[in-house]
Amino acid sequence: MAREMLGIDIGGSGIKGAPVDLSDGAFTRARFRLDTPRPARPKPVAKVLAEIVDHFGWDGPVGVTYPGVVIDGVAMSAANVSKHWLGVDAAHLFAEATGREVTVLNDADAAGVAEMRLGTGRDRRGTVVLLTLGTGIGSALFTDGVLVPNTEFGHIQIDGMDAELRASAKARTEEGLGWRRWAKRLSVYMAHLEALISPSLIIVGGGVSRKSEHFLPLIEGVRAEVVPARLVNNAGIVGAAMAADAAHPAEKAAPAARRVRASGRTGGPQREPGAAEAAR
Structure with missing residues (x-):
């Protein structure tokens, strides 16, 4: 029987989750999404x-992404979320709220791990970076397939400001930039x-990667191969x-005893398109 785990991704506008078939990354049940609370403070x-976990009736361990630096389950940055997250033991907070064992990691790192195992980065050696273009710019760095966590390359200073303030997908939308002008940035x-x-290799992820044909061919002055992520927002x-x-x-992942313990380490279900289908 295929091994499953529940994954939950905290985003700027929505929090979404699904049980995942770990053999190929496919969702074994339809993805469930709820709006991100406003303001997005820890307890809300x-x-x-907890609502997402209960929706699936999930009784096993849960993996959760956080949009910032995570060290031993603790949120160490809060660039695009409430500053109330700084110093919060997110793994313990989520474990208490859900009654499950919870592993928390940086959101871009999570996307990168999936993409390197099942997507465009599979079997690629050398230095590979995945960039998630969304509210900010997330990054995941790999050397010979090994993750270097919490790189946060979206905050590199260019012309005196964070790169993500000018080059994120949010910046493109808010400033009404056409594809060519955004590609230049x-x-x-x-x-x-x-x-x-x-x-x-530079892998470009995030929801906007679905429209990669509009901007990736316009990228200039970059030696590395630049490709879209296969798994997009999954x-x-x-x-x-x-x-x-x-x-x-x-x-x-089958029903187990309900228990609360935080982990700070970095009927027949209907399959929904997940990593395997997105990669086609």
Whole structure:
């Protein structure tokens, strides 16, 4: 029987989750999404997580992404969420709210783990970076397939300001930029990043990667191969599920005793398109 884990991805506008078949990344039940609370403070977000866990009747470990630096389950940055997150033990908070063992990791790192195992980065050696273009710019760095966590390359300073303030998908929308003008900003950002880490492959993720044909061909002045993510917005959920599996390799996702313990380490279900389908 295929092994499953529940992954939940905390985003700027929505919090979404699904049970994931770890053999291929497919969702075994339809993805469930709720709006991100406003303001997105810790306790209201934890309450939404509990609703998602209860929606699936999930009794096993859970993987959860957080949009910022996470060290030993603790939120260490809050660039695009409430400052009330700083110093919060998110793994413990979520475990208390859900009654499940919870593994928390950076959202871009989760997407990168999924993409490297099941997507465009599969079997790629050398230095690979995944960039998630959304409310900000998330990043996940890999060297020979090994994750270097919490890189936060969206905050690289270019012309005196965070790169994500000019080159994120949010900036494109809010400033009404056409694809060409936005691609020019992305080109400057990617060239700057390339000068620092010399990647052989840059993977572009986030929801906007579904429209990669509009802007990736316009990227200029970048030596590295630049490609769209295959898993698009499913990657965070899939990577979160993988992280929970890595933290609890002996656990089964079948109904288990309800318990509360935080982990700070980085009827027949109907299959919904997940990593495997998105990669086609």
